[in-house]
Amino acid sequence: MGCNSLEKSKTKPKHRKGLWSPEEDARLRNYVLKYGLGCWSSVPVNAGLQRNGKSCRLRWINYLRPGLKRGMFTIEEEETIMALHRLLGNKWSQIAQNFPGRTDNEIKNYWHSCLKKKVVKAQEMEVHMNSQCINSNSQSIDSSTSQEKPSIQLPGFESFENMKGSSSTDTDQSIPQMLDCPRVDTQESPLPKILFAEWLSLDHIYGQLFVNSGESVISKDTLDQHDPTFQDNFTHGFLLNEESYVGELHHGLSNDSSSDMFSPQFKFESQTPGSGICDFVYGDEICSDFNMNGHVMY
DNA sequence: AAATCTCTCAACCGCCGGCTG
DNA sequence: GCAGCCGGCGGTTGAGAGATT
Numbered sequence: 297m298g299c300n301s302l303e304k305s306k307t308k309p310k311h312r313k314g315l316w317s318p319e320e321d322a323r324l325r326n327y328v329l330k331y332g333l334g335c336w337s338s339v340p341v342n343a344g345l346q347r348n349g350k351s352c353r354l355r356w357i358n359y360l361r362p363g364l365k366r367g368m369f370t371i372e373e374e375e376t377i378m379a380l381h382r383l384l385g386n387k388w389s390q391i392a393q394n395f396p397g398r399t400d401n402e403i404k405n406y407w408h409s410c411l412k413k414k415v416v417k418a419q420e421m422e423v424h425m426n427s428q429c430i431n432s433n434s435q436s437i438d439s440s441t442s443q444e445k446p447s448i449q450l451p452g453f454e455s456f457e458n459m460k461g462s463s464s465t466d467t468d469q470s471i472p473q474m475l476d477c478p479r480v481d482t483q484e485s486p487l488p489k490i491l492f493a494e495w496l497s498l499d500h501i502y503g504q505l506f507v508n509s510g511e512s513v514i515s516k517d518t519l520d521q522h523d524p525t526f527q528d529n530f531t532h533g534f535l536l537n538e539e540s541y542v543g544e545l546h547h548g549l550s551n552d553s554s555s556d557m558f559s560p561q562f563k564f565e566s567q568t569p570g571s572g573i574c575d576f577v578y579g580d581e582i583c584s585d586f587n588m589n590g591h592v593m594y
Numbered sequence: 595a596a597a598t599c600t601c602t603c604a605a606c607c608g609c610c611g612g613c614t615g
Numbered sequence: 616g617c618a619g620c621c622g623g624c625g626g627t628t629g630a631g632a633g634a635t636t
Contacts, residue, residue: 313605313606314604314605314606314630315604315605315630316604316605335621335622336621336622337620337621337622349621349622350606350607350621350622350623351605351606353622353623354604354605354606355604355605358604358605359604386625386626387624387625388624388625389623389624389625400624400625401603401604401605401625402603404625404626405602405603405604406602406603408602408603408626409601409602409603410602596636597635597636598634598635598636599633599634599635599636600632600633600634600635601631601632601633601634602630602631602632602633603629603630603631603632604628604629604630604631605627605628605629605630606626606627606628606629607625607626607627607628608624608625608626608627609623609624609625609626610622610623610624610625611621611622611623611624612620612621612622612623613619613620613621613622614618614619614620614621615617615618615619615620
């Protein structure tokens with residue numbers, strides 16, 4: 297690695313632990329926005345932080361990264377998490393790839409604090425109902441009933457069955473079909489009707505931006521505002537500078553005509569060139585800072 | 595009002611695979 | 616092939632907030 301030599305000769309600094317202060321957040325944010333994502337181990341040194349690189353990386357990914365969606369999980373998100381967990385097990389990073397703006401840590405926490413209990417409850421209900429069923433009419437039960445259990449079929453997520461393979465964990469083996477979980481109807485699902493075959497993560501996008509600083513991923517000139525292939529804006533927000541509305545950022549999917557896949561894209565609409573740091577507002581929340589310089593720049 | 599309990603979630607820890615010298 | 620470092624991931628912890636007694 298190119299950056300490890302930086303640390304080698306130096307004595308190990310004492311790293312701060314615990315919660316991040318606003319000052320530390322500001323230092324890290326300013327550094328990454330200015331110099332981009334590179335070698336995390338050099339970030340605390342260059343940014344003047346008494347943290348280790350790992351801690352900086354985690355703080356950026358889970359808290360400071362632009363585009364993070366904060367707040368409660370929706371019913372749809374909840375159902376999707378449970379469905380994906382049944383398919384993938386505790387593969388939180390893979391699950392998180394299907395939730396733009398959510399982090400694997402967030403999903404993992406939500407699972408352990410809320411969803412796990414629901415699954416256990418459902419499991420207990422199933423056991424209870426099965427025992428009742430056996431007692432009342434044992435001869436009517438045959439092997440086919442288990443195949444008729446309700447199963448959550450996420451539209452477009454069929455291929456995850458293939459991904460599951462042998463990587464299943466103890467948890468996904470023990471989780472029963474959800475008896476009280478509303479099934480996702482393929483006809484009426486509010487979820488995107490596609491599979492994110494490979495979600496182009498924000499990290500990836502920003503990483504490219506930082507490497508090629510000066511390039512704009514969201515350019516009002518390069519993106520067709522009326523792109524007919526741009527579908528299902530499932531997240532969007534507003535860009536504000538210090539005083540006023542600057543534009544609207546859509547985060548959606550664009551059909552790649554060369555394949556059946558859709559790819560995530562940003563669209564920037566109704567823009568008024570601004571300057572300086574802008575906030576991306578999602579819902580009622582200010583998510584992060586965006587540098588604006590005519591186009592959306594970083 | 596105070597003590598205790600429960601829950602949430604940010605952050606840490608340890609492991610793993612990939613890369614480099 | 617080996618050692619060292621890195622980023623990434625999943626498991627776990629513990630501080631703090633809110634609920635309950």
